[in-house]
Amino acid sequence: MTSNTRVVVIGAGLAGVRLARRLGELGVSAVLVGEEEHSPYNRVLLAEVLAGRYAPEVIALPTPERLTRGRVVHIDRARRQVHLADDTVIAYDTLVLATGSNPVLPPLRGLFAPGRHELPEGVHAFRTMDDCLDLSGAVRRGSRAVVIGGGLLGVSAARALAERGAQVVLAQQGERLMERQLDPSASGLVLRHLKGLGVEVHTESRVRGVRCVEGAVRSVEMADGYTLGADLVVLACGVRPRAGLAQDAGLAVHKGVIVDDELRTSDPHIRAIGDCAQHDGQVYGLAAPALEQADVLAELLAESLSASPAGPRSAEGSAGYSGTRALTRLTLATGSSPAAAGPLDLAAFGEHTPLPGDDVVQLADATRGTYRKVVVRDDRLVGGVLVGELGTVGALARAWEGAEPLPADGAPLLHLLTNDGGS
Numbered sequence: 497m498t499s500n501t502r503v504v505v506i507g508a509g510l511a512g513v514r515l516a517r518r519l520g521e522l523g524v525s526a527v528l529v530g531e532e533e534h535s536p537y538n539r540v541l542l543a544e545v546l547a548g549r550y551a552p553e554v555i556a557l558p559t560p561e562r563l564t565r566g567r568v569v570h571i572d573r574a575r576r577q578v579h580l581a582d583d584t585v586i587a588y589d590t591l592v593l594a595t596g597s598n599p600v601l602p603p604l605r606g607l608f609a610p611g612r613h614e615l616p617e618g619v620h621a622f623r624t625m626d627d628c629l630d631l632s633g634a635v636r637r638g639s640r641a642v643v644i645g646g647g648l649l650g651v652s653a654a655r656a657l658a659e660r661g662a663q664v665v666l667a668q669q670g671e672r673l674m675e676r677q678l679d680p681s682a683s684g685l686v687l688r689h690l691k692g693l694g695v696e697v698h699t700e701s702r703v704r705g706v707r708c709v710e711g712a713v714r715s716v717e718m719a720d721g722y723t724l725g726a727d728l729v730v731l732a733c734g735v736r737p738r739a740g741l742a743q744d745a746g747l748a749v750h751k752g753v754i755v756d757d758e759l760r761t762s763d764p765h766i767r768a769i770g771d772c773a774q775h776d777g778q779v780y781g782l783a784a785p786a787l788e789q790a791d792v793l794a795e796l797l798a799e800s801l802s803a804s805p806a807g808p809r810s811a812e813g814s815a816g817y818s819g820t821r822a823l824t825r826l827t828l829a830t831g832s833s834p835a836a837a838g839p840l841d842l843a844a845f846g847e848h849t850p851l852p853g854d855d856v857v858q859l860a861d862a863t864r865g866t867y868r869k870v871v872v873r874d875d876r877l878v879g880g881v882l883v884g885e886l887g888t889v890g891a892l893a894r895a896w897e898g899a900e901p902l903p904a905d906g907a908p909l910l911h912l913l914t915n916d917g918g919s
Contacts, residue, residue: 507594511770511786516560518794547656571745597735597771605705618713637661641728650732757816785820846879
């Protein structure tokens, strides 16, 4: 089977779906190729499905009209074609890679049996809807679950499993939870929240291996020799850009697929957005930059294609992509179980670790479990962390994104930290 189209997008995640929708609004037809059998969904909300708060259909994204299900196995740049595993061939004028990222599988002893590439029974990655549904189907009240990784995904998974009644242990190799997003004080509040749910947290704790019996996990071995009994193991050890297709096609790849300010790869007919793309040396791995890149690329392609019916060219009239000042936000919502703790909202942006000479403003309320901190450098807000009540996050984010000098007396900054009407 062979079909022709002008724009082909590989990847039906947040970035790919957003791009296809925006192109449609701008009058540009695009074919979206998605590998998963499920309808496109918001991956950010998978933990809500695991916790039982949302059914899978609640986190579904609007399905584009031209969605092709299949796995792309080869990009023929000379003929401008993509080849699918079922022998379908789709021609393109412009190809967009929105292939996302893959979970990092740590080199644990016993994780893979000799000659096998499947995870043992009871060991789960937590990246796709299938991962989520498999894990959800396996967890039982009283199940012994070990979550490996204390970043944003690991904290979310531990919270969700605890709400389902599992006995959860979270093992974090670093010295604190969510260390990429939070400072020590904010991380301590997350730790307190998880402990309130009954989650046992081990920081500065490295997992050495898993022990399986007849192909099913039975325990987790720590580097210090301590053994944790386990019915379930969740691997939340980060992600890496899914750039294999690009690399096999001969595109420039470093940490991710290298793109310029027009999100163009080393092939002028191929663009890349989202988790797989590396712009100006940075791979974001977050939803907000992926969506912004999709919006920018839609405008670039619409302008380019309307200007040149024969194919894409430089869209000189568009501003291009100059990077995203990303704000990380997470809500650990109230669950339905009797043991569920109250909700915990988190937000972090910019640089929350001050440099010498920076000014720091902090407000903390240990009783209410709230914490607010901002860092000011040369009279500009350069970052902040908020835990608990996030009423001020909107105003703070706007001040940070604008990068405008703050008034010298500092009063308006204190007002931003304390005025809950600022969101």
